[in-house]
Amino acid sequence: MICHYFEETSYLIFASDVPPLLYYSHIPVIAIALIVGLFVFLNEPKLKLNRLLLTISVIFSAWTFINLIAWTNINSQLLLGIWPFFAVFSSLLAIYTIYFVRVFATGKDISGDMKWILTLLVLPVLILASTNLSVSGFNISDCDAFGFEGEIYNLYIMVLGVVAMLWAAYDLIRAYTKATVLRKKQILLMGIGVELFLAMFFFFTYIGSYLANAGHTTDSDIEFYGLFGMAFFMAIMGVLIVKFKSFSVGASASTALILALLILTASQFTYVESRTGLGVTAVTMVLSGILAIVLLRSVRKEISQRKQLEELTGDLGRANTRLKELDKIKSEFVSIASHQLRSPITSIRGYTSMLLEGSFGKFPEKANQALGRIDASAKHMTVAIEDYLNVSRIEAGNMKYELSDFNFKDEMSSVCEDVRPAALKEGLVLLFRSDLKGRAIVNADLNKTVQIAHNLINNSVKYTKKGSITVFMRDDIKQKRIYMDIIDTGVGMSQETLHTIFEKFGRAKDASKTNTAGTGLGLFVALKMAQAMGGTITAHSEGEGKGSRFTLELPLQM
């Protein structure tokens, strides 16, 4: 049947006897929705949120396109063929908006159950689309089917729209309460965009249909205004893309999007003929221009920041590679040099010891003093070489650990006994205390554990001028950990030193004044060894001159 009161359509959507706002409200909105949807999708097709935004854009565009066909065509069969799909696409729009908002709010896909709930909500609309409940006839005089639409069917679509609005609001409010400040801004923007879009779309289309159905209007051109909700929604998506990097779209790509949208708006001047259309287009152009300037500024700033960051990252990367190379060369050099030095030093210490013991006859007192200094220096050198070799082994991953069960308390007590004469010589008291609840058995490398303890207690002796050093053993059966605290009344450390004390060559600022022989490697080696055995070492000090506490922690063998 042909609506004989109306003019023929050309190219499916072009007719002369249509309201001037028709093309303005439909074509640019379809283009904007599809451009933004496709653009976001093509930038990151695997992202669920991007796929859903494209789905919403396509459904909305489909609705708007069949609406354009309904406004311009005069064939009843064609019009009735598409009429049920207003309800179908509206319901799909409602459920996919719920889906989209949930994924945006939670950052993950919805559950299978929720997918079924959403599908079940839309199924009645699909199943009943071709029945009289949807549409039963056609008015050739008005060239529409408003008078033949099913009221219950229409009401269900409106209810779906309200459900979508409430559901989206609930999800967004819930996410908002748990979000960070930056995320809250994104959620707020999304909330405004989605709610306004749904409200405008469902309110105006339903109201348009209702008024025409009730005979208050012959046309439902009020629904045109509902479509602008999508343009607003997409503008909000644009802000989310550019300002908050939502949908993982790059900054330069965003610029292209803004320009495309501006060109699209400007292109309307070529086909909008009415004065109203031209006026509205001009206002839109100005508003879009302002928005574009704001967005482009933000993009330009980001691009420049990103460039700077890329340059810095490149420089840092090159510097890091060079440093690694140098570090490797240094380690190799230290390893070779240390091995080369160890043999002559051993020889020097051996012969010095023999000379001091009188194996080569008696020497005058002054010569013995000199020999004593040679022996002490050679000892320091041996320790230093051992440290260098240990660092080389650790960095090359060649340090070997022979794990066995032993009594940690007994071994640490022995270490204290070994160090006590040296402490007494310096006028210090070395105390050993324990508050153990368990058997204090650990599974670790005995020699290395003893080496760590020696290092820590000797350090305390070296950096304590007067007072005492207390070695305190304690355990935590629940956590299966054992601790040895070495508490001294020595020079203490600043917070700055505490941060660097375990680094290679990380000595305190004035450490050389107190201990000239230190290499700055002992604590680094001790920590690496402790960590390799499942433990750690921590340091604590109230400040310079206020003493310090080092804690060696190892796992307990239960």
Add this chain to the structure above:
Amino acid sequence: MVLSSLAKYSMPISILLFLTLAAGATFVRFTVQQDYMVQYEIDCDSSQSSCFVGCEDDECTETYDYAYKFRYAKSIFEQCGEDITDCDAAQTCAAGEAKCSDLFCDPTDELNECSTLDDKDSSLEQSV
């Protein structure tokens, strides 16, 4: 593998399936079977019935009287084809035709502008 993919995409698959079925059913009903009602204006004699008043132009300088006819699309298509403009058969119901009725203007309805004639009641007369 295929089953898990089906489960994963059950929502879009179900929707697409029902959407296709709905499109098919709609096409068959409205295009092939022409199973729907049509409503159109018919001539109305204001001396006999209460008629709706229509405007000939935008300024409504000239008016005309009309009533509405409701008919089954297939019936009228068989008589008049696509265009009912010059089809006299469109003005009346065929003998024994079901689902054929006229709607005249209801003066009690404020939304309607009816032709002003004495003792005209709005009526929906079902023709035989």
